[in-house]
Amino acid sequence: MTTTATSTPAFPGGTILGYPRIGRRRELKRALEAHWRGAIDDAAFHEAARANRLADLRRLVALGLRADDASIPVEGAHYDHVLDATLTFGAVPARLRGRLPEGLAGEWLLARGDGDDVPLEMTKWLDSNYHYLVPELDADSTFALADSRIVDRFGEAGEAGVHARPVVVGPATYLALAKGTGIRPLDLAERLLPAYAELAAALAAAGATWIQLDEPALIADHDDATLTELQAIARAGADAARAAGLRVLLHVGHGDAAGRVEPLADAVDAIAVDLVRGTAPDVAAAQLVAGVVHGRNVWRTDLDAALQALRALAERGPVSVGTSTTLLHVPHDLAAEQALEPRLRSWLAFADQKVEEVAALAAALRGDEVDESAFAAARASIADRRAAPGVRDGGVRARLASLPADARSRIPYPERDALQRAALDLPPLPTTTIGSFPQTGDIRAARARNARGELNDAAYAEVLRAEVRRVVELQEELGLDVLVHGEPERNDMVQYFAEHLDGFAATEHGWVQSYGSRATRPSILWGDVSRAEPFTVEWIAFAQSLTDKHVKGMLTGPVTILAWSFVRDDQPLAETADQVALALADEIADLEAAGIRIVQVDEPALRELLPLRREARPAYLDWSVRAFRLATAAAAPETQIHTHLCYSEFNTVVDAIDGLDADVTSIEAARSSMEVVDALAEHGFSRGIGPGVYDIHSPRVPTRDELDELLATATRAIPERLLWVNPDCGLKTRGYAETVESLGNLVEAARRARADVAVR
Ligand code: MET
Numbered sequence: 001m002t003t004t005a006t007s008t009p010a011f012p013g014g015t016i017l018g019y020p021r022i023g024r025r026r027e028l029k030r031a032l033e034a035h036w037r038g039a040i041d042d043a044a045f046h047e048a049a050r051a052n053r054l055a056d057l058r059r060l061v062a063l064g065l066r067a068d069d070a071s072i073p074v075e076g077a078h079y080d081h082v083l084d085a086t087l088t089f090g091a092v093p094a095r096l097r098g099r100l101p102e103g104l105a106g107e108w109l110l111a112r113g114d115g116d117d118v119p120l121e122m123t124k125w126l127d128s129n130y131h132y133l134v135p136e137l138d139a140d141s142t143f144a145l146a147d148s149r150i151v152d153r154f155g156e157a158g159e160a161g162v163h164a165r166p167v168v169v170g171p172a173t174y175l176a177l178a179k180g181t182g183i184r185p186l187d188l189a190e191r192l193l194p195a196y197a198e199l200a201a202a203l204a205a206a207g208a209t210w211i212q213l214d215e216p217a218l219i220a221d222h223d224d225a226t227l228t229e230l231q232a233i234a235r236a237g238a239d240a241a242r243a244a245g246l247r248v249l250l251h252v253g254h255g256d257a258a259g260r261v262e263p264l265a266d267a268v269d270a271i272a273v274d275l276v277r278g279t280a281p282d283v284a285a286a287q288l289v290a291g292v293v294h295g296r297n298v299w300r301t302d303l304d305a306a307l308q309a310l311r312a313l314a315e316r317g318p319v320s321v322g323t324s325t326t327l328l329h330v331p332h333d334l335a336a337e338q339a340l341e342p343r344l345r346s347w348l349a350f351a352d353q354k355v356e357e358v359a360a361l362a363a364a365l366r367g368d369e370v371d372e373s374a375f376a377a378a379r380a381s382i383a384d385r386r387a388a389p390g391v392r393d394g395g396v397r398a399r400l401a402s403l404p405a406d407a408r409s410r411i412p413y414p415e416r417d418a419l420q421r422a423a424l425d426l427p428p429l430p431t432t433t434i435g436s437f438p439q440t441g442d443i444r445a446a447r448a449r450n451a452r453g454e455l456n457d458a459a460y461a462e463v464l465r466a467e468v469r470r471v472v473e474l475q476e477e478l479g480l481d482v483l484v485h486g487e488p489e490r491n492d493m494v495q496y497f498a499e500h501l502d503g504f505a506a507t508e509h510g511w512v513q514s515y516g517s518r519a520t521r522p523s524i525l526w527g528d529v530s531r532a533e534p535f536t537v538e539w540i541a542f543a544q545s546l547t548d549k550h551v552k553g554m555l556t557g558p559v560t561i562l563a564w565s566f567v568r569d570d571q572p573l574a575e576t577a578d579q580v581a582l583a584l585a586d587e588i589a590d591l592e593a594a595g596i597r598i599v600q601v602d603e604p605a606l607r608e609l610l611p612l613r614r615e616a617r618p619a620y621l622d623w624s625v626r627a628f629r630l631a632t633a634a635a636a637p638e639t640q641i642h643t644h645l646c647y648s649e650f651n652t653v654v655d656a657i658d659g660l661d662a663d664v665t666s667i668e669a670a671r672s673s674m675e676v677v678d679a680l681a682e683h684g685f686s687r688g689i690g691p692g693v694y695d696i697h698s699p700r701v702p703t704r705d706e707l708d709e710l711l712a713t714a715t716r717a718i719p720e721r722l723l724w725v726n727p728d729c730g731l732k733t734r735g736y737a738e739t740v741e742s743l744g745n746l747v748e749a750a751r752r753a754r755a756d757v758a759v760r
């Protein structure tokens with residue numbers, strides 16, 4: 001068995017790097033929304049948030065983490081952990097400096113905005129589907145310990161009998177993920193570090209012994225920061241904490257840390273790395289927290305293999321057991337899933353089960369109480385999953401193995417374009433929307449009643465048909481050119497597909513925080529994917545029967561379906577993506593047979609799954625593009641294939657977007673003042689393009705002048721014959737009043753632009 005260096009007390013034998021904060025029954029979500037509605041006051045909110053944090057602590061102790069040695073991390077953000085760092089260090093954006101309200105009011109202003117005060121921008125955390133609030137820094141930004149939440153939560157845990165480990169985003173990551181106006185955020189490191197020193201001192205004074213600095217930025221490649229620079233800032237953060245007498249756990253996670261953290265080994269006491277997606281760095285000077293339990297997926301750990309890996313590592317130096325990342329990205333507890341098919345259920349581990357896995361491995365590594373039954377159960381589960389029916393479906397595999405040579409290519413675009421123009425007869429600068437219309441309270445209520453069995457299927461379908469009728473009529477009145485059915489039948493653009501394809505299962509309570517109070521319930525993609533019967537055709541065909549205009553079929557693409565689900569880990573993602581693609585190709589064929597001439601295949605997550613490391617990107621872009629093409633290439637040349645992407649940092653993936661070979665691409669652009677348009681022009685994009693002219697993420701109605709301005713920018717850079725006019729994403733989170741007004745303005749703006757074009 002391993003012994004530990006005498007100068008550094010061994011890090012706890014088993015730990016996790018973070019835990020879901022939304023609450024086992026989404027208690028925190030409810031408290032947040034009640035407070036925002038004014039239904040509870042500040043004190044009641046704080047009490048609810050505190051009760052939720054304490055319940056989590058007690059649970060972690062019950063699951064086998066030690067309460068006395070900093071095994072248990074405490075973070076407990078109300079809304080977002082990056083926002084917590086912003087508040088802790090007083091990094092108020094220039095536009096709110098001197099007038100940010102105290103307490104919760106200020107926190108919500110940053111998170112949610114109010115009137116003219118827009119919220120902080122939101123962006124995805126690394127390659128996950130969690131959104132953090134982006135710090136807004138500038139040349140006058142200053143930092144100091146401005147808020148005691150991190151210290152208070154440590155104290156609160158102590159009162160509950162847990163000597164916990166406070167967690168904070170480290171300085172390199174905080175700055176690397178920030179946005180700077182007139183400065184490069186990383187250049188503010190010298191100003192920021194003293195605030196970390198203040199925090200460390202306050203924690204030490206409160207009795208903390210360890211601090212966890214989350215520095216995942218170290219394992220990503222950045223366009224405007226070098227690894228050496230990030231390492232130097234991370235080291236300075238660790239130095240500050242050690243100077244205050246704390247021991248430092250540096251947590252990187254989220255990918256391969258080898259080659260990235262070695263130079264920091266002497267500056268910290270322990271390093272937590274992802275051994276599921278990466279290999280072990282050689283960090284003998286520090287304790288290695290070996291992330292052998294997957295923090296981002298829901299499959300049971302192969303405990304035998306994990307223990308073997310841990311033992312091998314223990315030969316090299318001190319090791320303890322950890323998760324590969326925080327458990328923030330998985331649901332709380334499998335025990336809540338009583339409706340899940342028992343066999344599938346026996347293959348899974350949610351956050352609580354992962355904590356138990358960590359505890360079992362830690363005990364086995366110590367060599368004391370090896371829980372043979374845990375190991376035996378894991379072994380049996382893994383063997384069972386391998387052999388279970390549906391995991392490998394001969395039909396699906398044979399079909400993929402014998403794809404025709406042209407399965408991923410259509411005839412050249414110019415030929416398709418001519419056929420489509422003749423078939424579709426659209427005006428110049430055609431107007432359309434991205435697919436969803438507002439999901440009204442009535443629709444949601446009907447869906448909930450249908451799920452509870454209070455509204456029968458026929459009556460529910462009638463509610464949905466009425467909604468489709470209303471949406472089609474509205475679009476006719478507004479004068480849009482290509483119509484949609486509005487997606488009222490879809491609770492979620494991925495879950496709906498998962499519910500209708502074989503190989504997927506849905507959970508009842510498997511909520512994962514997406515941002516703030518929002519949580520999604522990712523489906524579990526466990527087996528080979530196929531489609532038993534058409535499932536969107538009925539809705540699209542119904543909408544088409546109501547109008548002479550073209551109705552766009554609406555599908556979710558393979559990459560997005562994978563990105564927003566928990567995906568099987570026993571084969572490469574590329575293979576799974578191709579299976580989904582074939583199911584979508586079947587759906588497109590049925591849409592065509594039903595007379596639909598335009599089909600949109602959404603890939604909003606294409607950018608999100610982009611690997612954090614440059615060297616891994618070409619392979620990812622290759623398989624993701626190939627899957628999209630497999631889904632769409634069998635369409636007739638006359639069928640116009642659209643895609644929709646919702647992000648504005650376009651440059652990194654412009655070649656891939658071109659590679660998708662869609663006839664029309666709509667993309668987010670309104671918030672970034674059409675920057676995308678220049679990237680496109682530079683690239684020489686030659687197919688249809690709809691840079692979003694209306695930012696649907698805000699309830700604001702775009703004005704006539706704004707729309708004219710955005711369209712003018714677009715027409716300057718993009719040939720008119722390629723240009724479409726559309727909002728930048730679906731309208732499902734908007735209300736009807738603002739939607740009608742905004743789309744009316746959009747149609748008018750397109751008409752004015754057409755007139756301008758005709759004059760020129
Ligand atoms: C996140 S992208 C959303 C696309 C989908 N078709 C919608 O309109 O809602």
Ligand SMILES: [Zn+2]
Pocket residue numbers: 434604644645646728729730
């Ligand atoms: Zn979108």
